[in-house]
Amino acid sequence: MHADLHQPATAPARLAEFPVAFFSVVMGLLGFTLALHAAEATLGLPGWPSAAALALGIAAFVTIGLLYTAKMLRHPAAVRSEWAHPVRLAFFPAFSISLLLIATTLLPHAPETARVIWLVAVVVQAVLTLSVIANWIGARAFLQAQLSPAWFIPAVGNVLVPVAGAALGFVELSWLFFSAGLIFWIILLTLVINRLIFHDPLPERLYPTLVILVAPPAVAFIAYLRLGLEVDAFARILLNVGYVFAAVVATQLPRFRRLPFALSWWALSFPLAALAVASLLFADAVDSTPHRLIGLALVAFLAVAIVALAWRTGKAVVAGEICRPE
Secondary structure: OOOOOOOOOOHHHHHHOOOHHHHHHHHHHHHHHHHHHHHHHHHOOOOHHHHHHHHHHHHHHHHHHHHHHHHHHHOHHHHHHHHHOOOHHHHOHHHHHHHHHHHHHHOOOOHHHHHHHHHHHHHHHHHHHHHHHHHHOOOOOOOHHHOOHHHHHHHHHHHHHHHHHOOOOOHHHHHHHHHHHHHHHHHHHHHHHHHHHHOOOOOHHHHHHHHHHHHHHHHHHHHHHHOOOOOOHHHHHHHHHHHHHHHHHHOOHHHHOOOOOOHHHHHHHHHHHHHHHHHHHHHHHHOOHHHHHHHHHHHHHHHHHHHHHHHHHHHHHHHOOOOOOO
């Protein structure tokens, strides 16, 4: 049961309703960290902005992790309810993705610590991915209306593995996860596009998850280069598919402006951060000024968006507006 939104919720009630989707905040902050780091490298700037963003992202991960652990211990039935929820189920791998992002951001500063975190993250990612997929193809049937771009999250986590994994020396393991993520992205892309075109529109509170369409190809491009491959035809396809989906999402901006705030608005942050990093990597690889400008523009936009999202999230938490049924 969800607390009455018109009554102030007690602390235990709010803890019971603390959603696993809060880990998307960590994904956004750490994705922004990587985008800032890429921009600093491109412009030759000092690294303190990305270091500050990294500290903020890790602090958010620890805080959200402790709160969700408390929820698991005090309200296990509420956690089981989220796991059974057709929308929130896909957000559980956001936890392992957050760990992977922490390992990736720490890699230049503390490689041994990054290695330990990455190994833990890979195990958790594998368990969560297989568990989510087993749930999808299990005994119960899902409805088309329950499908959303949030279902891409497990695939994104798998494609993200090589970004730090290849540099840490786990090349074959990175290829395994990359292959799994890529094939499930293609499968889910077909299903999601079918749902978006031939079925009812996404609910307002889930509409911002459309931006997640950008994440898989953008992250796959980054991973492709980190696996030691050149900017070839396939790499260009991945990057440009990211641009195509960004353009598709841009056509929906008039509707976005009319939407009420929800935690799903954080879906804007990580995909655009991934596209920014991919753009700057491509620009450096082929010395493309247009791609460099696109990447820097996305980083600047993200800086404003992160501040706005953080402020609006804090306001919504205080008002008890975050936890509502999808």
